Every structure is written in structure tokens, then in C-alpha cells.
Amino acid sequence: MKWFEYQMEVDQLHASDALKARLLAMQPDSQTSRDHSAPAQRGRAIRFPHWRRWAAGAAACAAVAVVGSQVLLGMGPAGAGISTMSMTAGGAASSTAAAYDAAAPEAAAYSLAENGLSARSAAGADSAVAGEKIIYTARLTLETKDYDAARAALEQALAAAGGWMENSSESPYDNRRSLSMTLRVPADSYEAFLAAAGETASVVNRSEQADDVTAQYTDVAGRIANLEGQRDRLRELQAGADTLADLLDIEAQLSDVQYQLESWQGQLDWYDDQIASCTVTVDLREVETYTPTGETFLERLGAAFAEGWQNFVLGLAAVAVALAGLWPVVLLVAAAAVAAALVLRRRRRR
Amino acid sequence: MWRVSQEELYRIAVENYSDSVYRAAAHHCTNPIDAEDVVQDVYEKLLRRKGSFSSEEHLKAWLLRVAINRCHDLSRAASQKDVPLEETMPAPPAADHSVLDAVRALPEQYRNAIYLHYFEGYTAAEIGRLLGAPTNTVLSWLHRGRALLHTMLQEEIEDEMV
Numbered sequence: 091m092k093w094f095e096y097q098m099e100v101d102q103l104h105a106s107d108a109l110k111a112r113l114l115a116m117q118p119d120s121q122t123s124r125d126h127s128a129p130a131q132r133g134r135a136i137r138f139p140h141w142r143r144w145a146a147g148a149a150a151c152a153a154v155a156v157v158g159s160q161v162l163l164g165m166g167p168a169g170a171g172i173s174t175m176s177m178t179a180g181g182a183a184s185s186t187a188a189a190y191d192a193a194a195p196e197a198a199a200y201s202l203a204e205n206g207l208s209a210r211s212a213a214g215a216d217s218a219v220a221g222e223k224i225i226y227t228a229r230l231t232l233e234t235k236d237y238d239a240a241r242a243a244l245e246q247a248l249a250a251a252g253g254w255m256e257n258s259s260e261s262p263y264d265n266r267r268s269l270s271m272t273l274r275v276p277a278d279s280y281e282a283f284l285a286a287a288g289e290t291a292s293v294v295n296r297s298e299q300a301d302d303v304t305a306q307y308t309d310v311a312g313r314i315a316n317l318e319g320q321r322d323r324l325r326e327l328q329a330g331a332d333t334l335a336d337l338l339d340i341e342a343q344l345s346d347v348q349y350q351l352e353s354w355q356g357q358l359d360w361y362d363d364q365i366a367s368c369t370v371t372v373d374l375r376e377v378e379t380y381t382p383t384g385e386t387f388l389e390r391l392g393a394a395f396a397e398g399w400q401n402f403v404l405g406l407a408a409v410a411v412a413l414a415g416l417w418p419v420v421l422l423v424a425a426a427a428v429a430a431a432l433v434l435r436r437r438r439r440r
Numbered sequence: 441m442w443r444v445s446q447e448e449l450y451r452i453a454v455e456n457y458s459d460s461v462y463r464a465a466a467h468h469c470t471n472p473i474d475a476e477d478v479v480q481d482v483y484e485k486l487l488r489r490k491g492s493f494s495s496e497e498h499l500k501a502w503l504l505r506v507a508i509n510r511c512h513d514l515s516r517a518a519s520q521k522d523v524p525l526e527e528t529m530p531a532p533p534a535a536d537h538s539v540l541d542a543v544r545a546l547p548e549q550y551r552n553a554i555y556l557h558y559f560e561g562y563t564a565a566e567i568g569r570l571l572g573a574p575t576n577t578v579l580s581w582l583h584r585g586r587a588l589l590h591t592m593l594q595e596e597i598e599d600e601m602v
Contacts, residue, residue: 105462235527
């Protein structure tokens, strides 16, 4: 049996001449309506596959998912930054307002209350030294897109204020450099320096603290005065000492007093130094986009979107760098995958 | 592009390809009257069709596809109305061991593939384009159709047109 038998059989089928005549007689829009029963449902008629629609839908879902995740990621750190900033801004505002008041007893009372120090009589009658002793400390967190310019501006502001740098640490990382400096600024130009530093870059966080150490200072000063009195008296005794035993005794006490005196004096000197030069810690970060400090929702939303995109790009860059670091492994894996694909294709084509 | 008037197109379709359409319908329908109904439906659709064809081969392929679809619709309608012989089940072959009857007894997909390949001479890829199926699927239909025919006819089927 060959296929030609089949073909011959089929050849014998043909449309009858009557049918052809009927077909030719048919005119457009004038069909002889036959009583067909149209199928109630369309069966699985032959159609083009709908994979294009499916692919388009899947791509749309994927795009929405990617954008949504980026928005969420971008809003996360931005949201945290905003809340932190608002809290510290509130705290800093009150302490700043307190610290920057004129040197008045009321100000001392304010700062005392602010920093939780023990209450002290505003009259300051116990004070052996004039004025009050306050140690100012500040911490600035700055962000900048132009790292070099901001750093130069900071150094300039420091020099203008007559301050110096106690220590600094700088770390360069790819495109995100960061700098941390501990600066000492004379108390007179403290306010001016903080204002100038705030101008050099975008301020993310600014916290200030004012410690009133007048009580401790006067205590130490009193002890010193006391010890000095003892020393003077001992010296007088030393001058009028009769016996060697007394002399040695006096010498021993003198050296003890001297030792204590030096210790307390050292502490007083430390206080003086801290009061005279305020400590300002500055953290400068180089960023691509600023942490949103805007007030309006739209500002923050826009900034969050931008940061989300930046995070995404940085993530991709990090992945690319990592892959480049592993290029021999990547090469081997790619070669193995290509070989496997070729083998599979050959098997299928069989 | 194949530039020809609508009437000329229709005349060519009737004179050249009505036989092919009829044979395709005859593979499915049990009696000639139903086959003629299918042919008429196909040509009615051709009259209603507004587009143009790129070539005569395109016209023929279109006619065949419409015929096959129409047969498929009829089988669905028939299966809903009454409980006739199940079209998708291979029926026992006729007494004269006719290959045509065996092919007509095949399941729909196999039957279409075998007819289009072994009589009309389309390749598996062309059949795939015509029926809207991947080439490999068409090849599997041909393969399984041949196997079923072999079982039904219990004779060796030489495949000379591969």
C-alpha cells in the first residue's frame, strides 16, 4: 500500500458541477440563507497564539513591580532621614535658643533646665569667678554633591573663626567620599562658624549642646584656693621649722599639697580650654542626591524618587563591579552554558 | 501583490479550488450533502471577505483553513445536539480497507495534517502556518497519524513523501 492509493481515492472526490454552478451564482450580500445551526460556542478554532498579549502583560507587571520596589526602597531611607532630622531639629532648636541667649542669669537657668543639671542659685553668690562657665558642643552632619568645594569652604570658615582642627578622618570610597572632623572653635566665633558651616553644604542633622559647668568650676577653683592657702602656710612653717623631724614632716605635706594642687589645676585648665574653645564635630558626606529636607510632600516625593533611581543605578554598578572582579569564573560559566545550549539544541533537532 | 478584481478572484477560487475545498470537507463529513454545505459556507465567507490575497497560494491556503475551521465548528455543534459517532475516536475502517476511510476515521488534528501533507503536498512548516500550530506539533501529528493508520490497516505504510 502506498500513499498514492490514498491520493487516487481523494482525487476521485470533487465538487459536483451543480455545486460549482451554485457557487458561481452566489453574489456578495445576497446569500441564500440556509438554515444553519451556528454552533453555540466557538470551539477551539484555529487561531494565532496569544503569546504576544501574554508577554506584553507580563512585561507590564514586571515594570510596575520594579518601579514600585524602587519607590519603596527610596522612601525607606528618606523617610527615616526625615523623621530623624525633624526630631533633632526640634531638640537642637530649643538648646540653641537657650545657649545663644545673652550671658544672663536667666539664660543660666534655661540651660540648666535644658541639660538636666542640678539647679543653682541664679545669683551666683558662690561663684568665685566672674561670669558663668559653659562648654558648647555641636555636631553637624552635612551632605554635598561637590565634595571638594564644601571641604575647602569648611576649612576657610574654620580659619576665619580662628579655630583649629583637632583630628580628622577621611575615607574615599568610589564616588562617595566622607569626612569626619573634630574642630575647636573659639567661643566668640562659635555662632558665626556654625552659620558659615551650614552654608557650605546641605545640613542633614545639626545638634548642639551647652553644658553649664559653673558649679564644678567653682568647686575646683575653691579647692585650688584652699590648697594654695595650705601651701603658703606650710611654707611659713617650713621657714620657721626648728627640728629636722618637723622639717621633713612639713616637706612631706608640702609635696602632697603640691601634688593635689597640680592635679586640680590641671582640671581647671581643662575646663578653661573647653570653655574657651567649643568643640564642633563635622561629618561631611558626598552624595549624588540630597536627603530630602523639603517641607512639602511633593518635594519629598520627588527627592525620594530621585534617590530610588540612584540606589538602583548604584546597585547595578555594584553588581557590575563584582562581576568584573570575578571575570574568570563568569567566563567559565558562560562557556559551560553555551555548550549546554548547543547540546540541547542538537538533541531537539534530532 | 496579486492584483485582481474581486469577481476574477472569486471565479478563480471557484474554478481552481472548489475541488480542494470539497475534498477537505469530505474528509470530515460523513455524507456528500454536508460536504457541499461546508463548501458553500466557505465560499460565502470568501464573498464577504474584504481583504486581498498576496498570491494564489495564499488564496488556496485561506480556503482550506476556512474549510477546516468550518468542519470543526460543525463537529462541535453536532456533538452538542445529539450523541452521534464520536468524531474524535477512530472508527473501525470500512470493509474495503480504503485508506481514505481510515484517514477519515482519524482524530481531527491527525486527519487534517495527513490530508494537507500527503495529498495537498504542504510541508510541515506550511501546515503549521496554515493551522496555527508549531512545526514540531504538526510533525508529531503526522507521526501519530501514521501510527494509527498502520494500526488500523495493519499493513506497512511506506512513507515516500517525506
